[in-house]
Structure formats: structure tokens, C-alpha cells
Amino acid sequence: MVEDVGAQPNRVTAELAHLQLRELLAEVQGRIEQIVDGTRGRMDALLDAVMAVSSGLELDATLREIVCAASELVSARYGALGVVGSDEKLAEFVYEGIDEATRDLIGPLPTGHGVLGVVIDEAKPLRLRDIAAHPASVGFPANHPPMRTFLGVPVQVRGEVFGRLYLTEKLDGQEFTEDDEVVVRALAGAAGIAIENARLYQHARRREQWQRATADITAELLGGVDPGKALHLVASSAALLAEADFAFIALPAGDEEDTAELVVAVCEGKGAEVLNDKLIPIDGSTSGSTFIDHEPRNVGRLAVNLAEGTDLAFGPALVLPLGGGESTAGVLILLRTVGAIAFDEEQLDMAASFAGQAALALEQAEVRLAKHELDVLADRDRIARDLHDHVIQRLFAVGLAMQSTHRRSVDPTVAARLADHIDQLHEVIQEIRTAIFDLHTNDESLRATLRSTINELTAETGLRVSVRMSGPLDVVPASTSGDAEAVVREAVSNVVRHARARELSVTVSVDDELVIEVVDDGIGIPDVVARSGLSGLANRAAQSGGTFSVSAMDTGGTRLVWSAPLP
Numbered sequence: 001m002v003e004d005v006g007a008q009p010n011r012v013t014a015e016l017a018h019l020q021l022r023e024l025l026a027e028v029q030g031r032i033e034q035i036v037d038g039t040r041g042r043m044d045a046l047l048d049a050v051m052a053v054s055s056g057l058e059l060d061a062t063l064r065e066i067v068c069a070a071s072e073l074v075s076a077r078y079g080a081l082g083v084v085g086s087d088e089k090l091a092e093f094v095y096e097g098i099d100e101a102t103r104d105l106i107g108p109l110p111t112g113h114g115v116l117g118v119v120i121d122e123a124k125p126l127r128l129r130d131i132a133a134h135p136a137s138v139g140f141p142a143n144h145p146p147m148r149t150f151l152g153v154p155v156q157v158r159g160e161v162f163g164r165l166y167l168t169e170k171l172d173g174q175e176f177t178e179d180d181e182v183v184v185r186a187l188a189g190a191a192g193i194a195i196e197n198a199r200l201y202q203h204a205r206r207r208e209q210w211q212r213a214t215a216d217i218t219a220e221l222l223g224g225v226d227p228g229k230a231l232h233l234v235a236s237s238a239a240l241l242a243e244a245d246f247a248f249i250a251l252p253a254g255d256e257e258d259t260a261e262l263v264v265a266v267c268e269g270k271g272a273e274v275l276n277d278k279l280i281p282i283d284g285s286t287s288g289s290t291f292i293d294h295e296p297r298n299v300g301r302l303a304v305n306l307a308e309g310t311d312l313a314f315g316p317a318l319v320l321p322l323g324g325g326e327s328t329a330g331v332l333i334l335l336r337t338v339g340a341i342a343f344d345e346e347q348l349d350m351a352a353s354f355a356g357q358a359a360l361a362l363e364q365a366e367v368r369l370a371k372h373e374l375d376v377l378a379d380r381d382r383i384a385r386d387l388h389d390h391v392i393q394r395l396f397a398v399g400l401a402m403q404s405t406h407r408r409s410v411d412p413t414v415a416a417r418l419a420d421h422i423d424q425l426h427e428v429i430q431e432i433r434t435a436i437f438d439l440h441t442n443d444e445s446l447r448a449t450l451r452s453t454i455n456e457l458t459a460e461t462g463l464r465v466s467v468r469m470s471g472p473l474d475v476v477p478a479s480t481s482g483d484a485e486a487v488v489r490e491a492v493s494n495v496v497r498h499a500r501a502r503e504l505s506v507t508v509s510v511d512d513e514l515v516i517e518v519v520d521d522g523i524g525i526p527d528v529v530a531r532s533g534l535s536g537l538a539n540r541a542a543q544s545g546g547t548f549s550v551s552a553m554d555t556g557g558t559r560l561v562w563s564a565p566l567p
Contacts, residue, residue, distance in 0.1 A: 062198045063094045066155075066191045070165050071096055073187060074180040077169035078147060081155070082116065083162065092163075092341055098145065105143035116152070116166065125185060126152040129175045131168070151176040155188045157196045165191075203346060206241075210350040213237045217354075218361040234358045235268045235332065242318060242343065242351050244334035246272050248306070249322070250280055250287055251330040262287055262331065264306075269335075274310050286319050287331045294321045294328050296352035298343050302333075313338040318348055320355035322362070329359055391432060399425045427466055446473045446481045450488050454506055457492045464503045471510030480514060480564050483540045487562045490537055491518040498525060499558065513546065513565045521557040525550070537562055 063081050071079035076097075083092035098106075128150040131137055140147070147168040155163045165188055170176055220233060231249050239247035246269035250262035262280040267273050282288030285304040290297055297319045307314050315338040321328045332355045336343070343351075399422060406418040447469055458465050476484065488506065495504050499522025507517040525534075534550060541548035546564035553559050 060094075062191075062194050063092075064096070066165070066187070066194070067094055067096045070167060070184055070187055073183050074151065074167055074176060075171040076151070076167035076176075077171055078145070078167070080166045082164050082166065102143065102145065106141055116164070124154065125181050126150070127176050127178075127181055149175045151180060151184060153181065153184045153188050155191050155195070157192045157199070162192065162195055206346065206350060209241055210354050213241055214354050214357045217358050230362060231266045232268065234355075234362075235266045238320075238332060238334055238351060238354060238358075239268050241354070242334050242347050243336075244318070244343075245269055245337050245340070246312075246314070246333075246335040248272070248275065248333040248335070249330055250291075250333060252291075253279060262291060265330070271310075271312060274312070275306055278306065280304060280306070286317065287333060290319045290321050290331050291328055294323065296320045296348055296355075298345065298348040300342060301338075302335075306333075306335075315340050316342040318343050318351050320352050322355055322359040329362065332358075395425060395429050395432075399429070446476050446484060449481070449485055450506075450508060453485060453489050454492055457489065457496055458504065461496055463496070463501060466503070466505045467508075468506070469508045473508070473510050476510060476514055476566065480544060480566070483544060483564060484508070484514060484516060486540065487516050487537050488518070490534070491516075491560045491562075494525065494534075495520045495522060495558075499523060501557065510566070513563050515561065515563045518560040519553070519557065521555075523556075524552050524558050540564075 063083070067079045067081045070076070078095070078097035080093060080095040083094075095103075128134055130148050131150045132139070132148070149168060149170050151167040153165045154161050155165055165184060167176070167184065170180075217234060217237060220230065235247040235249050238244070247266075248264050248268070249266035251265045252259045253261040253263040260282055262282060262285075264275050264278045264280065267276050280287050281304065282291060286297055286299055286302045287304075289295075289303075297317075299317050299319070301315060302317050302319075305314070306312075314335045316336045318332075318334040320332040320334070322330045322332055332351075334343070334351060402418055402422050402425065406415055406422065409415040409418060450469070451467060454465065454467055488508075492504065492506065495501055495518065499520045501520035501522030503521045505517075505519045507515075507519075509515045538548045541562055541564060544564040546562065548562050550558065550560045
């Protein structure tokens, strides 16, 4: 059979074409398998990322996990999540890929300017081959690592934009692809749910903490804590729970209802004590407005700068009324430093509720304290009546009987001992009368101050101490009261340290002048003892127009007399 030579090239061509088609199909199939495998791998990575960001309930940890997962999914060198505040600026910025040393060199975190602001304003994804080429680009600060490629995707929670995911510098040097955008958008959707869950958990935990703090404060206040300590407790607890840097409590300056100023009575925070006693005008100030209308306020800064003239710098503030209804005892001011994240409305609501409950507890504590003081006064009245009506009368009867016995005594020794006992009984009666008067005396009065000073200096000395006070000591002016305390302290201290006495008598009387007499049965004042203290007492007497003398008694011991005229 003769072979058709002309048909051979056609057959070879056909076989070659068939072979090329088969190779092409194999290549296409291989690429499809690669795409499928890549897609499957990417889907698996996406699912892993979704599981990772959804596993926690701590908001800060969840935000950081979202950034890490997004960076890993699209092979980005740097990643960040910016949380949008109420002013549509970045209130918080969580980042990955930049170490702390570089972060410190860069300076303040971004607030939403430049390309970052475009993603905030347009609320849609943005992919860039070169950040610097975008019209909104404002460049990078000094020491910032170079960044070229960019992918930004909004993160929504319940239909509202919570923040933005920012990814830069794809590791392979290529730009971010549409597939990258799709994957990150899918992750952002899952992240929104995770953020919502974390926020709900944070809200529940915050509310529990505020409620526990309110209960603790109420228990402390009703337990009889000092009013000053109570206010500090309220301020420090509120600052801790609201994550504030400073806390102040401002009260009306004066008792008048139409007072024009508030005064800072409580300061909490590093360096805050410099504002103690600072006056805040009610007219035109945020604190004054809250004091007048009883409405809590959440502001970016106070209308009147409390930090003026100090090294402090205040930013966001919560101003809360201490009270409710038509009555406000003062205002609680919680502050963060300038540039800090603003307080949210949840913190405002919880802090306002806390302040209201704390004010109610303070009011109840004051009522309880007033009732306790009335009960104490009633007990003092009863004790004073019993001492006067029963004890003193019986002592008088005993004294009269002893005087009768003394007159009939023929033995000089017995008569002398009876006379001594009668004198001692008279001293006891005088001391009981002084004690009765003290029961009706304010703890901050001159009478109470002098008695406290004497008790303090003679405690555990073994001295037999007799204290007599007569006359209206409450009329002594403050300046003379200070002199009186200094005289008693110096005189009694000298007796305790140098006199080697067994008995000490302190007599304070008020008539046209204040007279203080201190008598002891010791060895007198040794010459080696410095006289600077006594010279100081003499100077005090001279400055007030009074007199001062120290003399040795014939029976032994020393007698000190200091006097000052009264207006």
C-alpha cells in the first residue's frame, strides 16, 4: 500500500495541537486546583480568625486579636484598629507591628487625619497602591516606619461604625488585592459581633462594679466614718471606676443659699492637692451649672480651667451633682488628662447614679451622726444631773460630818489628818463640778483643749493631777486661746520633765482676765534647765498686756502664774 505523503504533516500538526490542548487543559486544571486549594486555605484561615476574635469577652483583648488576625490573613506587616469617638475622631488606636521603642519615638497616636480620615468620613473600604499618592495624604511623622500599600475597612456594630481596620505594607511587596479586601470585610463583620459581645460583657461588669462600690460606700458611711474621710472615699472610688485620672468634690463656699462660688474640698490624683481650697465661680462654669440645675454633664473640657496656674492639664470631664431633686450638696468632678479618650454615656449614667446614691448615704450618715450626738448630749445631761443631785450632795454631807468631827477632835495629829482629808474632799467636789461643766462642753472648746493637753502630758507619769476651771472660757478669743494652750503645755511639761513632783494643780479662771496657775510640790526648776520656754511665756504675756511670774513656794515646789486681759 502506498502511503500518502501529503497527509503526514496534517496528522503531525493535529497530534501536536492535541498535545498542546492537553497540556493547556492540564495547566488550567492545575491552576484551578491551586485556586481552589488557595481559596480553601484562605477560608480555613478566615474561619480560624473568626473563631479567635470571637473567643474572648475582654474588649481590649478582642480588639487586639482582631488586628492580629487581619494582619495575618492578608500578610500585612502593620495593622491597626481605630475606635471612633463621639466627635468622629479616633478615640482609641490599637496597633500591631511597631515595637514600643519606635512607638515612643513617633509621639502621639493618630487621631484620624489624612488617609485615615478618608476611611472615617466615607465609611467604606479603601485600597491604595501608594499612600503618599492619595490627595488626602499628610505624610508620616518623624521616626515612623515607611508604609506604601494600604487597605482600610470599616468595622460596624449593630449597623453603626465602631471603628476602622487599617492594614499596610503587604509582605510580598505587592499591593492588596480585591480578595484581600473581601477577606478583611468578612473578618470585620465577625469582629463587629465579637465587639458587641465584649461590650455587653464590659457593660455588665462595669454596672456590677459600680453597684458594689455604691453598696460599700453606703456601708462605710452608715458605719460612722468621719465625714472628711467619707468624701475622699467617694472621690477615690468614683475615679477608679470611671477610669479617671483626677477626682474633685466642690462644695458651696459659705452657708448662704445665694453663694456665688464653689470651693474644692476634696482632691484625688497625682499632684491634685495643689487645687485644694480653689474657688470655682458658679456663674459660667460647668460645675456651677450642674450645681444649679442638678444635671450631670459629659464634656470635652471644663468651661473654667481648674488647672490654670498649675502643671496639671485637664481634658474630658464628668461633672455630677451630689444629690438629687431640688437639693444638691455639691458636685463631683471626674477628669482625664488632656488628649485622653472621652468618657462615654454609659460611664456618665453609672457615675451619676453612684454620685446620687453616695449623696443620699452622706445625708443619712449626717442625720445618724446628729442623732448620735443628741443621744450623747442626753446621756451627758443625765450623768451631770446624777453627779450634781446625788454624788455631790453625799460628798457635802460627808464633808460636813468630817468638819464636825474635826471640831471635836482633841488629838492634834488626828485633827491635822482630818483637815487634810476635808481639803482633799473639797478638791474632789471642785473636780466633779468641772467634770459636769465639761460634759456640756464642745470637744473643740478651750476647756476641752486644755484638759486634753494636760491628760496627754501627764499620762503614765504617776502624778496626782488636779484641774480646776471656772468662768466662761468660751468667751476667750482665739488668739488668747492659743496662748493659753501654749502656757499650759510649757508649764506642765516642765513639771513632768524636771520637778520630780508628786502632785500637780492646774487652775484656769476667767473673769475680767484669763488667769492660769500651775502649782507643783517638786524640787523647783533647776538652774541647768534652759529658760527659753519660760521666756516665751513671758513674751506672750507682754504682747497681750498681761503678766507672768514663776516663784518657789515656802512649802516646796513651784508656782507659775500667767494672765492676759480679755476684751
